[in-house]
Amino acid sequence: MTDQNTPKPVNPILKQVLELGPTIAFFLIYLKIKDESFVIGGTEYSGFIIAALVFVPILLVAMAVLWRLTGHLSRMQVFTAFMVIFFGGLTAWFNDERFFKMKTSIVYGFMAALLGIGLVQGKSYLSYVIGELIPMTLEGWMILTRRLFVLFILLAIGNELVWRNMSEEAWVKIETFGFPAILFVFLMSQAGLFQRYALEEDEG
Structure with a gap:
């Protein structure tokens, strides 16, 4: 009988893409817009901050797909996601x-x-x-x-x-x-x- 906490088998390449993809996406987005600035709601944000903010939903979508496929997320993944959301929010709120x-x-x-x-x-x-x-x-x-x-x-x-x-x-x-x-x-x-x-x- 399979333990409910045991992750379901998933293609290892797909798993690596879901785990590492968001960080690579952040890197590529940053390289593309690093020298630009964006005005949102009357506030000017640097390319770095926008890349950081875009990284948050990308990470959450990747984790949601990983959870849907495997039925499991490690404690470390959950903790990391919380930290990214929390500090991403502070970055946007204080524009820092x-x-x-x-x-x-x-x-x-x-x-x-x-x-x-x-x-x-x-x-x-x-x-x-x-x-x-x-x-x-x-x-x-x-x-x-x-x-x-x-x-x-x-x-x-x-x-x-x-x-x-x-x-x-x-x-x-x-x-x-x-x-x-x-x-x-x-x-x-x-x-x-x-x-x-x-x-x-x-x-x-």
């Missing part, structure tokens, strides 16, 4: 792009804080979020959690340094490709850990 740029630091900082609280308690909240994807022993999860805790802190600090000291376009490129690439490389580098502490089938 800094809110949208700070979002990344806050997301990474929140994740680091959550993992840190679990480590203090001797738990791995990471296994609670993605444990069904990577079956490992508790010791393996604790090691991975400690490593990710440090990485998220470094990413949060890195985002602050980038948006405060580099150009807007540089931040968009690093946000779109740089930070995800760092996470991808990090996870690939943990292959040995996953194998060393993998649960045997009879343990599952």
Whole structure:
């Protein structure tokens, strides 16, 4: 009998498009209108802010389609969507792009804080979020959690340094490709850990 919380199978390429597509769309829209300004309701908005606002409904539509196909959204996806909507709204309300740029630091900082609280308690909240994807022993999860805790802190600090000291376009490129690439490389580098502490089938 299939668990109602288990995602339905979906084409992996389509899944990747739905998960990564909104961010790529934001990047392409930004490149197209970055030097333009738009007057809406008597208020002038930069191309960056308009791109950020357009990103919100694109993300929500992609998540809705993903949920419709799989019947499941991860806690991380829901949290990220909430942050995008919240900070996108602040960006538009105050007409200040800094809110949208700070979002990344806050997301990474929140994740680091959550993992840190679990480590203090001797738990791995990471296994609670993605444990069904990577079956490992508790010791393996604790090691991975400690490593990710440090990485998220470094990413949060890195985002602050980038948006405060580099150009807007540089931040968009690093946000779109740089930070995800760092996470991808990090996870690939943990292959040995996953194998060393993998649960045997009879343990599952």
